[in-house]
């Protein structure tokens with residue numbers, strides 16, 4: 001089943017489109033939205049998360065067309081979302097916060113509590129589960145944000161720059177978590193980091209100026225590299241090549 005289906009999506013701010021006529025089908029696995037600053041990655045994830053309705057076009061999440069409030073609500077129960085600017089409640093403990101976010105998605109209190117414990121363990125925060133969020137470091141807060149997105153193992157997980165602020169060991173552990181999640185859920189991450197794509201993603205879409213410039217496997221992106229392209233790895237060179245290719249008129 002196509003769990004995320006996008007057709008003719010336009011999205012923007014103050015009447016100016018930052019995403020134009022975008023088409024996307026995502027069935028399973030870990031999928032990267034890779035692109036430079038301002039490409040429209042966060043705008044796309046926000047739209048998939050049903051935070052904002054599409055300006056034009058169709059977005060279907062698990063078969064729900066999210067343009068109406070009712071079907072957006074139905075989809076939201078199965079979406080875990082980590083926004084780029086992740087707001088948190090400083091006086092909540094880690095466990096209370098993750099449980100609260102799971103409860104907001106419609107889980108009962110007991111199930112939400114169990115789901116929170118599992119998610120907190122998955123991101124390596126069990127030792128600080130009782131600590132208030134205002135006491136956490138930036139990297140720990142980011143992991144708490146990831147925990148709330150994956151609590152209860154929703155079918156669709158959307159993570160906006162999830163590895164920002166993580167140290168190298170946490171990043172490696174997080175990629176392993178992504179691979180585990182991707183076995184049952186659709187996981188979409190936005191990132192600037194080709195290392196994240198190489199280590200954890202089955203599929204990558206390169207986004208530039210609101211258009212998809214490449215869709216395929218990380219291996220196919222590496223294979224697209226021009227011999228003269230800048231970059232330290234084949235994947236970086238493939239990414240740079242795709243970004244620099246002229247757009248067909």
Ligand SMILES: Nc1ncnc2c1ncn2[C@@H]1O[C@H](COP(=O)(O)OP(=O)(O)OP(=O)(O)O)[C@@H](O)[C@H]1O
Nearest residue numbers: 013014018035036037038039040041042043044084
């Ligand atoms: N709330 C907003 N109001 C007005 N313009 C916005 C808003 N959010 C984003 N934009 C603009 O939309 C464009 C796409 O931004 P977006 O944050 O989606 O890109 P991005 O690929 O996620 O970038 P980054 O990697 O820097 O986070 C940018 O030109 C940005 O300035």
